[in-house]
Amino acid sequence: MSDANGATLTEFYGESVFSPKVMRNYLSDAAFGSLSETIRMGSALDSSIADEVADAMKTWALEKGATHFTHWFQPLTGATAEKHDSFVVPDGEGGALLKFSGKELIQGEPDASSFPSGGLRATFEARGYTAWDPTSPAFLKEGPNGATLAIPTAFCGYHGEALDKKAPLLRSMQALNTQICRLGEFFGIDSDDKRSQATLGAEQEYFLVDRDFYEERLDLIQTGRTLFGRKPAKHQQLDDHYFGAIKSRVIAFMTDLDRELWRLGVPARTRHNEVCPAQFEIAPMFESLNLAVDHNMIMMETLRNVAEAHDFVCLLHEKPYAGVNGSGKHNNWAVAGPDGKNWLTPGDNPHENAKFMTMIVALMKAVDTHADLLRSAVATAGNDHRLGANEAPPAIISIFLGEQLFDVIEQLEKGPASSSKSGGELKLGVTALPTLPRDATDRNRTSPFAFTGNKFEFRAVGSEQSCAGPNVVLNTIVSEALDEICTQLDSDVAAGRDFNEALQAILSETVKQHKRILFNGDNYTDEWVSEAEKRGLPNLKKTPEALKSMLTEKSIAVFGKYNVLSEAELKSRYEVYSEAYEEQVAIEARCAITMAKTAIAPAALEYQSELAETIKAVEAAGVRDVDGTRDLLKDVCAETSKLLSGIKALEAAEAAGEPLATLGTMDSLREAADALEGLVPDNIWPLPSYTEMLFMF
Numbered sequence: 001m002s003d004a005n006g007a008t009l010t011e012f013y014g015e016s017v018f019s020p021k022v023m024r025n026y027l028s029d030a031a032f033g034s035l036s037e038t039i040r041m042g043s044a045l046d047s048s049i050a051d052e053v054a055d056a057m058k059t060w061a062l063e064k065g066a067t068h069f070t071h072w073f074q075p076l077t078g079a080t081a082e083k084h085d086s087f088v089v090p091d092g093e094g095g096a097l098l099k100f101s102g103k104e105l106i107q108g109e110p111d112a113s114s115f116p117s118g119g120l121r122a123t124f125e126a127r128g129y130t131a132w133d134p135t136s137p138a139f140l141k142e143g144p145n146g147a148t149l150a151i152p153t154a155f156c157g158y159h160g161e162a163l164d165k166k167a168p169l170l171r172s173m174q175a176l177n178t179q180i181c182r183l184g185e186f187f188g189i190d191s192d193d194k195r196s197q198a199t200l201g202a203e204q205e206y207f208l209v210d211r212d213f214y215e216e217r218l219d220l221i222q223t224g225r226t227l228f229g230r231k232p233a234k235h236q237q238l239d240d241h242y243f244g245a246i247k248s249r250v251i252a253f254m255t256d257l258d259r260e261l262w263r264l265g266v267p268a269r270t271r272h273n274e275v276c277p278a279q280f281e282i283a284p285m286f287e288s289l290n291l292a293v294d295h296n297m298i299m300m301e302t303l304r305n306v307a308e309a310h311d312f313v314c315l316l317h318e319k320p321y322a323g324v325n326g327s328g329k330h331n332n333w334a335v336a337g338p339d340g341k342n343w344l345t346p347g348d349n350p351h352e353n354a355k356f357m358t359m360i361v362a363l364m365k366a367v368d369t370h371a372d373l374l375r376s377a378v379a380t381a382g383n384d385h386r387l388g389a390n391e392a393p394p395a396i397i398s399i400f401l402g403e404q405l406f407d408v409i410e411q412l413e414k415g416p417a418s419s420s421k422s423g424g425e426l427k428l429g430v431t432a433l434p435t436l437p438r439d440a441t442d443r444n445r446t447s448p449f450a451f452t453g454n455k456f457e458f459r460a461v462g463s464e465q466s467c468a469g470p471n472v473v474l475n476t477i478v479s480e481a482l483d484e485i486c487t488q489l490d491s492d493v494a495a496g497r498d499f500n501e502a503l504q505a506i507l508s509e510t511v512k513q514h515k516r517i518l519f520n521g522d523n524y525t526d527e528w529v530s531e532a533e534k535r536g537l538p539n540l541k542k543t544p545e546a547l548k549s550m551l552t553e554k555s556i557a558v559f560g561k562y563n564v565l566s567e568a569e570l571k572s573r574y575e576v577y578s579e580a581y582e583e584q585v586a587i588e589a590r591c592a593i594t595m596a597k598t599a600i601a602p603a604a605l606e607y608q609s610e611l612a613e614t615i616k617a618v619e620a621a622g623v624r625d626v627d628g629t630r631d632l633l634k635d636v637c638a639e640t641s642k643l644l645s646g647i648k649a650l651e652a653a654e655a656a657g658e659p660l661a662t663l664g665t666m667d668s669l670r671e672a673a674d675a676l677e678g679l680v681p682d683n684i685w686p687l688p689s690y691t692e693m694l695f696m697f
Contacts, residue, residue, distance in 0.1 A: 016064070016140040017265035018057055018149075026056035038134050041195055042174070045134055050102025057138055058087055058100035061149040064140055069100060069149040071108035071130035074165045075115040076576045078466050080297050081155075082141075083108075084148055105151065106132050116579070118572030120161045128163060130155050133170070136294045139264050152294055161569055165468035168565050169290060172475035173198060175562035179482035181338050186489055186499065187355055194338035198475055200292035201455070203283040204299055205274055205327035205463050207315040208250065210697060213688040214313040218595055223584075224317035224464070225382070227592045228600065228670055230677040231323040232691040236276045244273045249697050250280070253310040257282070260302050266295045276325040277694040286334065286455075289475075293467045296329070300464075318462040319385035321690060322670075326386030327463035331470055334455040335359065345454040354503060357408070361510050362485055363456065364399060364409075366477040367449055368517035370558065371397035372538045372549035373477065374449075375460075377470040379546035379577070381584040383462035388524070388541075393448035393459050395541045396532045398519040400447035406520055413511040446523035476564045485510070542660060543581045550574045582659050589654040589662050592669060596647050599686040600673050604640040607680045611636065636679050642672035 014021070020039070024032055031049040038045050045053070061069070070082040087098040108130040115121075121128070130153035140147045155164035162168050176198055181191035214220050219227040236242075246254065254271050261268040270283040282303075284295065300316060307314035319326040335343045343359050346352070367374060374397050378387075388394045401409065444450050448460045461470050485506055492502035516535040521528060532539060540546040549555060551574055559565040565573070611633040615626050646669035653665040677685055 012259075013262045014265040016142060016147075016263040018060055018138040019265060020137075022060060023056065026060055027052060031056075035134065041193075042135055042170075042177075045106065045132070047102070047106075050106055052102075054100045054102045054105035057105065057149060057151075058098065061138075061140065061147070062087065062098065064147055065142070066140060066147040066149045068146075069104075069151060070141075071132075071153040072150040073130050073153045073155040074297060074466060074468065075155060075163060076118070076165065076573065077116060078165075078464070078580075080301065081115070082148075082150065108153065115155075115163060116576040117157070117163055118575030118579075120163060120568065120572045121157050128155060128157055133166060133290070135288070136291050137265065139298075142263075161572075162565070165466050165472075166290070166293075168472045168569070169293060169468045169475075171564045172472045172479070172562070173289060175479040175564060176335070176475040176482075179479045179486065180335060180343070182486045183355075183358065183482055184338050186486070186493075186503075189337065189339045191338040196335060196337045198289040198471065199286045199334045199336055199342075200289045200467065200471065201284060201286040201332040202292060202296045202461075202467050203270075203281055203328075203330040203332070204296065204303075205279065205281045205329065206303055207276075207279050207320050207327065208253070208307060208312045208697070209278065209315060209320075209693050211308075211311045211313055213693045213696075216688050217693075218599075219588075219591055220313070220315070220320070222591045223588045224315060225320045225385070225588075226322065226690075226693075227588060227666065228595065228673045228677070228687065229322060229690045230674040232689070232694070235324050235690070235694065239275065241273050241277045241279070242275045246271075246273060247697055249310065253306060253312060254280075254282075256309065257302065257306045260306055261299060264295075264298055264302070266299055266302075268299070274325065274327075276321070278697075279325055279327065286332070289333075289471055293471065296467050316464040318380070318382040318464060321694065322385075324694075326392055328386065328392055328459060329461045329463050329465060329467065331458040331461045331467055331474075332452070332455045333458060333471065333474055342454055344451075344456065354500075357412070357507060358485065358503065360401070360405070360409075360451070361412075361507050361514075362478060362481040364514045364517055365484075365510050366474075366481040367397060367399055368514040369481070370473070370477040370554070371517065372540060372546070372552070373473055373555050373558075374458075374470070375538065375540050376546045376549040377473040378460040378462060378465065379540075379543040379581075380462055380465060381543060381581045381588075382464055383460075384541075384543050386462065387460060393446060394523050394529075394539075395546070396523065396529065396537055396539045397448050397460075397517075398523065398532070398537065399456075399517050400444040400450040400520055401518060402444075402451060403520065405451065406518060409511055409515065409518065412508050413515060414508075444520065444523075447519070448523070472564060476558055476562055479562050480558050544578065544659065547574055547578055547581070582657070585659040585662050586654060586657070589650055589666060592666055593647055593650055593654070595687075596643060596650075596669060596673060600676065601640065601643055601647070603680055603684050603686050604636060604643060604676050607684050608633065608636050608640060610684075632679070636676070639672050639675045639679065643669065643676065646672050 020036060023035065027035065031052045034046045034049050035053060068084040068086045070084045072080060072082050075081050087100055089097045089099045091097045109128065133152045133154055136152035138149055138151045141150050154167040154170065156167055157163055177196050180196035184191050209220070217226065219225065258268050258271070267285040267287065268282055269285050272281055274281050282299070287295065303314040316327065318328070337343045343355055346356050375395060386392045448458065450457045450459065458470060458474065461467060488506050489502055493499055516537065519528065529539065540549065550570055556567050556570060559570050560567060611629060615629050615633065618626050646665070650662070650665045650669050653662040677689070
């Protein structure tokens with residue numbers, strides 16, 4: 001199969017990436033071998049080859065039409081950032097050279113003062129540094145008139161404090177690697193010159209809206225979601241959009257999207273209609289966690305850019321439309337050990353399956369111990385509107401294992417287990433562990449953290465979020481759980497206890513302590529809320545209370561112990577995310593006030609006047625039966641009065657600076673506005689309707 005220029009898709013894939021395949025053609029054998037080892041082991045670059053690598057990147061980029069380079073990084077805004085520098089350097093003789101040094105490759109110095117730092121940097125301390133991450137390949141950002149070489153980097157302050165999302169992610173991956181390799185040694189797995197890594201497949205949900213409709217909605221432009229909008233008679237009730245035939249305009253967009261992503265080495269594989277009209281999903285293949293996070297950030301930017309080229313706007317907000325599905329980013333997390341195998345896949349022999357069960361139990365321990373911290377990792381103003389319905393999990397963090405695996409866990413709790421429910425069985429065990437079913441796990445769309453056969457799906461991540469934060473937490477808390485298990489094994493084995501018996505006892509005791517985190521039922525029910533409360537599981541419904549989990553002694557200790565985030569770095573993130581939440585709510589409130597005052601209220605008053613004039617004219621013509629029209633006028637007047645009162649109330653709430661009270665007042669204002677949308681004629685109503693935005697492509 002070829003593209004429009006005749007190139008095969010295999011040649012076409014990754015053509016805008018300085019990948020190992022490309023590097024080989026531009027580097028000496030020695031430099032290529034050294035850089036390959038750096039990438040494989042995640043180690044520091046050999047400074048002696050830095051200039052050669054930089055020159056090779058520059059040569060390749062220039063051949064591809066690039067004129068500039070940028071250190072591409074991920075500040076605490078949740079977006080990406082870049083400052084472009086040209087390759088042009090004066091030659092001292094009135095001409096110019098094209099140069100790119102190893103020093104420029106390895107380290108940049110963008111201004112750090114205007115990025116959120118939560119107190120890590122004062123405004124007058126502008127110095128910040130970007131440091132090249134060789135494990136994520138450089139790529140070309142191509143525009144209509146040229147290209148820029150984008151170099152993935154970490155971003156830190158003058159004293160090394162992490163100002164971004166990548167640095168803590170890399171630290172957490174190193175912590176997890178240490179503990180996975182340590183566990184592997186108990187199973188005779190050699191970790192010398194090898195490393196383990198977390199892997200990720202991030203499913204990305206999004207909405208498309210026609211650009212013309214978008215430009216008529218101040219709320220979409222300024223906040224990413226509709227602050228007003230009456231739910232249409234038909235939306236997603238019939239489930240007829242889910243996996244349905246894709247409209248021609250949308251498939252044209254998706255085709256171009258895939259091609260752009262493939263050029264950038266993003267392994268986009270799945271595309272389909274989601275449940276809500278105008279909602280879609282794209283999913284990549286699994287990759288190393290760090291690379292997958294970078295690729296997801298690239299994917300979000302590419303979604304927006306390609307949508308614009310097709311006269312769409314891509315909405316990545318978690319809840320752009322009230323009353324229907326929101327959008328998440330299902331975070332499918334797994335671990336590849338130093339043996340190259342997925343340790344969340346049941347194996348073919350006792351040791352493979354003991355390894356698998358140790359990972360399952362460690363995850364139970366990690367998630368139960370730090371459920372509040374995991375909840376804080378997905379706490380945003382946008383995600384608060386999504387969590388708890390329409391296939392989005394609730395704020396209560398629990399684990400779904402499926403019926404068969406839950407049965408094994410229950411047996412482990414009681415001691416040596418020896419049997420299993422039927423279905424695709426294979427032997428599991430050191431000493432007396434039971435047979436374990438393979439591929440017998442269903443999915444639970446209401447569960448926040450679900451085992452799906454060979455991975456855990458953290459469904460609570462919001463569609464607009466970076467995956468970095470949730471995975472920093474996940475890697476760190478699993479590292480702690482594995483560390484404690486391995487430390488106990490070290491002690492027991494050193495005391496002369498048989499390894500198999502020691503492991504069996506540790507797994508059994510850990511299950512007893514943390515089984516409360518398991519729940520296979522419907523997470524939406526009131527019964528589960530009551531049951532979770534009895535179990536002592538946290539229910540942190542709103543972002544402000546969820547973010548406070550970052551400041552507990554327990555959270556500070558776990559991040560500090562594994563050198564992922566210092567106490568100062570952790571507190572800085574609390575400050576940044578809390579301020580972002582408050583600012584987002586304030587922006588929405590001010591936008592709602594503007595729309596209600598300048599668009600919705602005038603339309604309602606205009607219709608009132610029309611109705612009053614109609615009644616007057618009809619009565620003047622001698623017709624007395626105008627009761628229905630009078631009733632309509634009364635309804636419009638009543639809702640308009642509510643709207644005007646709601647504007648004043650929202651102005652007062654916003655001025656008081658109480659986000660939760662502000663949100664409640666916004667809801668009341670919206671009720672009046674949405675009621676008016678059902679009364680005021682279409683030709684007077686100032687905003688595109690949900691029906692138009694969801695169905696008219």
